[in-house]
Amino acid sequence: MGPGGSVTPFGVLAEWPQRAIGGLIDFVAPIVVLSVVAMLDSFVLSTVVWLASLAWYAYIGYLNGTTGQSLGHQVAGVKVVSEQTGELIGAGSGILRTICHILDSLICYIGWLFPLWDAKKNTLADKIIKTSVINVKA
Secondary structure (H helix, E strand, O other): OEOOEOEEOOEEEOOHHHHHHHHHHHHHHHHHHHHHHHOOOOHHHHHHHHHHHHHHHHHHHHHHHHOOOOHHHHHHOEEEEEOOOOOOOOHHHHHHHHHHHHHHHHOOOHHHHHHHOOOOOOOHHHHHHOEEEEEOOO
């Protein structure tokens, strides 16, 4: 452990609170909006919002893969990189990582808490795709 946290050859690993802020912006906020719209009981509107949310999550993955930072990650000051090279993971892997976050949720959201005790501070999705989330403000 380094002075600012766990250090990799590519930077300081992001702490869980930073990752949680990014997740709240990228994942939870859209779910809240979707839930409110779903209560309107309009099939057409709900379908449009559901499709828009799928596009949003694909975009989040695309951004994480191509720039390392989604909107939430920009605000939180973190970046997704390959744990092996420290480079960006690419659009396809970024989208696949976002899809793999479903596993983090399926096990009663425990996968999202893995960074609290995991040596590499990884979620299950990070372990599957072999990514690290580093602090860009360190």
